[in-house]
Amino acid sequence: MNTAHDYAITTEKLNLWYGSFQALFDIDLNIRNGMITSLIGPSGCGKSTFLRSVNRINERLGYVRIDGKINVQEQNIYAEKVELVQVRKQIGMVFQRPNPLPVSIKENILFGHKLHVKDKKYSAADYNDIVEKSLRQVLLWDKVKDSLDQKATALSLEEQQKLCIARLLPVKPNILLMDEPCSALDPKGTAAVEELIWELRGEYSILLVTHNMAQARRASEECIFMLMGKVIEHKETSDLFVTPDKKETADYIEGRYG
Amino acid sequence: MHKTTLEKANSAESMFSVSALNVKNKKTQKLYSVLFLMMTLLLILPVLVILGTLIVKGGSMISIDFLFTDPVNGMTEGGVFPALLGTVWLVSLALLVSVPLGIAAAIYLSEYASDNWFTRIINLAIINLAGVPSIVHALFGLGAFVMFFGFGTSILAASLTLAIMTLPVVIVSTRESLQAVPHAFREACWNMGATRWQTIRRVVLPNAVSGILTGVILEVSRTTGETAPIMFTGAAFFLPFLPQGIFDQTMALSLHLFVVSTQVPNVPEALPYAVALVLIGMVLLMNSVSIALRMYLRGQKKW
Ligand SMILES: Nc1ncnc2c1ncn2[C@@H]1O[C@H](COP(=O)(O)OP(=O)(O)O)[C@@H](O)[C@H]1O
Numbered sequence A: 001m002n003t004a005h006d007y008a009i010t011t012e013k014l015n016l017w018y019g020s021f022q023a024l025f026d027i028d029l030n031i032r033n034g035m036i037t038s039l040i041g042p043s044g045c046g047k048s049t050f051l052r053s054v055n056r057i058n059e060r061l062g063y064v065r066i067d068g069k070i071n072v073q074e075q076n077i078y079a080e081k082v083e084l085v086q087v088r089k090q091i092g093m094v095f096q097r098p099n100p101l102p103v104s105i106k107e108n109i110l111f112g113h114k115l116h117v118k119d120k121k122y123s124a125a126d127y128n129d130i131v132e133k134s135l136r137q138v139l140l141w142d143k144v145k146d147s148l149d150q151k152a153t154a155l156s157l158e159e160q161q162k163l164c165i166a167r168l169l170p171v172k173p174n175i176l177l178m179d180e181p182c183s184a185l186d187p188k189g190t191a192a193v194e195e196l197i198w199e200l201r202g203e204y205s206i207l208l209v210t211h212n213m214a215q216a217r218r219a220s221e222e223c224i225f226m227l228m229g230k231v232i233e234h235k236e237t238s239d240l241f242v243t244p245d246k247k248e249t250a251d252y253i254e255g256r257y258g
Numbered sequence B: 001m002h003k004t005t006l007e008k009a010n011s012a013e014s015m016f017s018v019s020a021l022n023v024k025n026k027k028t029q030k031l032y033s034v035l036f037l038m039m040t041l042l043l044i045l046p047v048l049v050i051l052g053t054l055i056v057k058g059g060s061m062i063s064i065d066f067l068f069t070d071p072v073n074g075m076t077e078g079g080v081f082p083a084l085l086g087t088v089w090l091v092s093l094a095l096l097v098s099v100p101l102g103i104a105a106a107i108y109l110s111e112y113a114s115d116n117w118f119t120r121i122i123n124l125a126i127i128n129l130a131g132v133p134s135i136v137h138a139l140f141g142l143g144a145f146v147m148f149f150g151f152g153t154s155i156l157a158a159s160l161t162l163a164i165m166t167l168p169v170v171i172v173s174t175r176e177s178l179q180a181v182p183h184a185f186r187e188a189c190w191n192m193g194a195t196r197w198q199t200i201r202r203v204v205l206p207n208a209v210s211g212i213l214t215g216v217i218l219e220v221s222r223t224t225g226e227t228a229p230i231m232f233t234g235a236a237f238f239l240p241f242l243p244q245g246i247f248d249q250t251m252a253l254s255l256h257l258f259v260v261s262t263q264v265p266n267v268p269e270a271l272p273y274a275v276a277l278v279l280i281g282m283v284l285l286m287n288s289v290s291i292a293l294r295m296y297l298r299g300q301k302k303w
């Protein structure tokens, strides 16, 4: 989409504390635009924490303190005059458990759009277009086109997760953060959502947290390995899994950390 | 090898038959289920006895006329209309004040406020306010609304006293309904760039409304029966005319019941029972509405 920048997300000396507990240490990352970057590491190493500081959802907890810089599209999102709502529009997030809103499929898709576009010039047909376009992009249209007015919560988990991705699209984000988006799904659902993520590559910069190394290997172009709040290694996925530079990375991908 | 499988097969019969311990456990289990059933029955016994007594002793006096005529002859005859109307006035006005205030406070505490010493003090105050006995509320109302604000003994003063009394319960029940809405819904909204208010307005409130309404209606039924808080602040012993505005005094069902059962001579025996029946009927009606509403709204939402 926006090819003016090489990097979707860059961080400089990012440190984060939950109260007195430090969860992230000096994170320096350059995450490429229009690519899928996977973020792997053992449970508790700070993957979710990193993701949640990129869309500033962590700060809702009063006891979180952040130090350092996070730039999105080369702008510091923690700068003073930054509007949180605009940050969140640029950066969509997909959660571990699908969380469709308890309204119809159609309303789920239009929810974000209606939040941000206030003029009344949209007709029912325009809305239908938006819904169809988003659902087609997540490969869900054919399945749900006849049940758009049904509750989204009645869909299967796989379909719910696809819907959760679809409803981000009308807001036109550049970056999609995904926190273990397949871990609540069965293998078939996982494969389907992975396929979808792969389809979205290029148009969106995707940061994909996963504890499934096979998934990182299959579904990402670059890969970051984190351990205990630090970035250990960051390079092309194929390289990282074949010739890791660091001993810790090698140990992890050989399954020695669990 | 063969032999052991055969032996196992033979012993299968005894393996699945009843042991002495099974029998003993089953007996104990039976005993407890009967015991708990008895306790449950014991619980509904008073309700049945109260309702039964009221219907037997006062039921004969209940009629449309009884509901819609004034008491006459030193309150020994006639109906309960001014008291019924007065109770409706008092309760409606009280809720008109306490419900918006309480819901707003609950939304603030649940959705906006962060956890700090200030909100902790507010929470503590709410809990303590809920524990204040109603007679203390009555005296507070007398001092604050009747005397300090100069509303006199009036519907306004009595309703405000009732409002203060119901406020903490409205806050607590609303806050609980709000917090029962899964956090994931809020995160979903924030991540699409919704502001706090958009999130509350479009997702949290619609999903909490059944709980909030139920809480409010239960409050109505409780407020209906309160006597002490209105006795000093606005409810009259006997008024030969209906109130014309919120600065008038009014009769009220709960106080009327107290008056006809203890203060007035030569009251026919059935009258207090009939008044009590009207009061309890109102409360039960409210509760049924609340339950019906909750069931309806529960059916509407699914997650
Ligand atoms: N809200 C929180 N409050 C305090 N500590 C937290 C919170 N969330 C995460 N942590 C801690 O921060 C560390 C990193 O957690 P997290 O980012 O969730 O790890 P991951 O997603 O890699 O499994 C863990 O030690 C965890 O206990």
Ligand SMILES: [Mg+2]
Pocket: A047, A048, A049, A179
């Ligand atoms: Mg995590």
